[in-house]
Amino acid sequence: MIPTIAPSILSADFGRLKEEIRATERAGVTYLHVDVMDGVFVPSISFGMPVIKSIRKDTDLFFDVHLMIIDPIRYVDDFVKSGADGITFHLEAAEDPLAVINAIRGAGKKVGLSIKPGTPFEAAIPYMDRIDMLLIMTVEPGFGGQKYIDAMTDKIAEARRYIDEQDLSVIIEVDGGIHENTVPIARGAGAEILVAGSAIFGDDTEGKTRRLLELVKE
Numbered sequence: 021m022i023p024t025i026a027p028s029i030l031s032a033d034f035g036r037l038k039e040e041i042r043a044t045e046r047a048g049v050t051y052l053h054v055d056v057m058d059g060v061f062v063p064s065i066s067f068g069m070p071v072i073k074s075i076r077k078d079t080d081l082f083f084d085v086h087l088m089i090i091d092p093i094r095y096v097d098d099f100v101k102s103g104a105d106g107i108t109f110h111l112e113a114a115e116d117p118l119a120v121i122n123a124i125r126g127a128g129k130k131v132g133l134s135i136k137p138g139t140p141f142e143a144a145i146p147y148m149d150r151i152d153m154l155l156i157m158t159v160e161p162g163f164g165g166q167k168y169i170d171a172m173t174d175k176i177a178e179a180r181r182y183i184d185e186q187d188l189s190v191i192i193e194v195d196g197g198i199h200e201n202t203v204p205i206a207r208g209a210g211a212e213i214l215v216a217g218s219a220i221f222g223d224d225t226e227g228k229t230r231r232l233l234e235l236v237k238e
Contacts, residue, residue, distance in 0.1 A: 029221075033221065041081070048230065049229060056088060062088050062162030083104050084106050087108065087110070087113075090113050092113055093184070096123045105129060106153065108193075111131065137159070137160060141178045148186070150180065155193045157172075158196035158202075159196030168198065168206075177210055192213070199232075
């Protein structure tokens with residue numbers, strides 16, 4: 021796939037959410053990253069189905085819904101109905117990861133599997149031939165604006181080697197601490213979708229999105 025940026029609306033101004041999304045569209049993005057946090061799996065609480073449903077009617081962007089919630093299988097159908105195009109769940113949050121994968125796949129949506137910084141890539145290997153995307157967290161999930169964890173670069177590279185050696189079509193996505201200085205690092209290790217929030221939203225959302233898109237494609 022063509023490498024790209026997925027703006028995370030967690031960092032957007034919710035009073036101007038429609039305008040913020042439009043700005044990223046004008047810049048040329050095709051993905052929108054939607055972080056859902058339950059206050060249990062991660063310390064923070066964000067938003068859920070009503071927000072996703074409300075913005076779904078305003079954009080055709082691919083909704084990359086990242087579930088940072090315990091027992092994610094309970095809500096797969098609800099997020100599908102709300103407008104998710106792809107659903108990513110955490111390996112650490114699911115008692116039966118294969119059941120979650122099958123539920124998402126059965127709903128006709130793209131399947132993503134996420135691993136936290138402390139979870140080795142090897143833990144995801146049993147599921148790699150069943151998913152569309154591997155999301156490697158490059159910060160501890162739960163808060164925006166954190167610093168990229170340098171040690172995750174090796175994990176990205178490890179996943180890249182495995183995917184290439186096994187001839188899999190799994191996309192590598194990274195999330196956390198992505199900005200102008202870390203885009204080349206993550207891309208160089210093999211990441212294809214880079215989630216960015218605080219580095220995009222705010223003053224000149226469109227311009228900053230364009231700049232990151234240019235960097236990720238270099």
